[in-house]
Amino acid sequence: MRATTIHAPFDMRVADVPDPVVRNPGDAVVRVLRSCICGSDLWAYRGESARQAGQRIGHEFLGIVEETGAEVTGVGRGDLVVAPFTWSDGVCDYCREGLTTSCEHGGFWGSVGSDGGQGEAVRVPFADATLVALPAEAASDDRLLAALLTLSDVMGTGHHAALGAGARAGVTVAVVGDGAVGLCGVLAAKRLGADRIIALGRHEARTDIARRFGATDVVAERGDAAVEAVRELTRGQGAHAVVEAVGTEQSMRTAVSITRDGGAIGFVGVPHGSGTGLDLSVMFDRNIALRGGVAPVRTYIPELLPDVLDGTIDPSPVFDLTVGLEGVPDGYKAMDERTALKVMVAN
């Protein structure tokens, strides 16, 4: 089959690789219908996260079950399914508590020895625990497929950030980061009932989506000016709940500075310097909490899926460019150069 491989920074290829097969009785093989490129894939693309030459990539996909191992009972051949960005066994202590990303037998698509989502098919370990079945009719609805694809990562991650930040009725939420996760953080905060949502971002195409998703205010400034602007919008106090969806020193510094005393930061930006932006003395003096991390999106799918299916939330606008599998390298280039917000791959 064909699949995306990474060889060196900025060297993405679509290459012939062995077809995946069922290896363990709990496995399924899923033929990918849609996958996408994640902002976090760009860390590998730019050489800031190490990869072996030829390693697979892509951790967001949905598709049709093609083959299942003898022990798989929850999904079957022909089912439309979505995969979260990690697989998990469903039975360990952490899975039973909902923290599927800490599964004792879990792993990430695209890690060494595993398939990646940006390819024709994927071998899925622990298929019963990992995959979630979707209504078959969604397969013929491009808009709905795009919305459902976000359940594999960005929508669940935005939800995790909003929960971590404490988004709820009666509070002001601020979102640092205008990428797909930040925008899904806006949508999640709205869904959780936040009264006021301040989106920080300077790219109008993106802040327009933020407004569609529920942002009541947009702050286009950066750094100290952004902090000043948020404080002006909040009677000098800052936001109760702040989503940090970037992971850099600057974004975390901004997040700390705009959080109201007693508030919380929900952080989901993969840390690339953000630890340095975390001023613990300020957090101590002002009782600012920090909650978040790699989102256990598998746990959130059953809660978010009905709202996507009935249109209560529609995260599909985060995709603004679609490529075919052979166009994946172009998709990386577009996201790296920020000419695309998020790239969908339609097989």
Added chain:
Amino acid sequence: MRATTIHAPFDMRVADVPDPVVRNPGDAVVRVLRSCICGSDLWAYRGESARQAGQRIGHEFLGIVEETGAEVTGVGRGDLVVAPFTWSDGVCDYCREGLTTSCEHGGFWGSVGSDGGQGEAVRVPFADATLVALPAEAASDDRLLAALLTLSDVMGTGHHAALGAGARAGVTVAVVGDGAVGLCGVLAAKRLGADRIIALGRHEARTDIARRFGATDVVAERGDAAVEAVRELTRGQGAHAVVEAVGTEQSMRTAVSITRDGGAIGFVGVPHGSGTGLDLSVMFDRNIALRGGVAPVRTYIPELLPDVLDGTIDPSPVFDLTVGLEGVPDGYKAMDERTALKVMVAN
């Protein structure tokens, strides 16, 4: 009157200072019966926190109301009262939410221009909101006075840490720090119903108090060996709820390393390097939350006071040395050299 002043690192004096008087209609003057020396006072003593020469010090005290301003209605002359370590107006947004330490008109005893607790008397701003009345008969009960004095800081701070860490029934709590706050964290975790409490500490006199306060296990190792020991006690997973009551890089590093995936650190150690010990990548991968800061102990007094009065909790054993006011410099020396755990000042 006589009061403790700090002149330079290691230069504590007891000096003649002006008698406090009511300046504002909301003030009270409290004649101090008991005060104490806090671990955080040692940062000033050692010159690691800047102080002006002659500045007052001491933020924990209880005493008898001697005079009140015209607007004070909640406490009156002759009342036995305890003061939290900050004053607060009781009416601002933060006070109404219980975050009295972020009060818009609040302040710390011993800050420039204010009285400190380690003296004969203190002018208390916003007396109605700041002070909490105690039963008059407690004044003649030395043990009870000592227990009540902890409500001014260490017991409430330990409670704040335990809450931040998520101590509750069914969880394992670990406490980093064997000072008075760490020990009160043990007591608070026990009070909140924690099943298992692991105290980290190597000073037997202190870990003996930890056991009295509810610790089920003591880990005397430090650094990597301490992490290993906690993991062995928790099936390799770590503790759900970790109290960080020191504030150094090493203590925070230990706290992060012994927290179970999905768990939380309740941090109350005033940061002196602890930011560097916060490995955000580990916290991200394992979804470890951080909550805490300067404890709004005023808010906790009404909840903790009945349990102190009826003996449900007795934090008084944290005091292992009592001095008179003129002995305060010796008290600092004893705490600095760790020959005393916590020093009470009996006027």
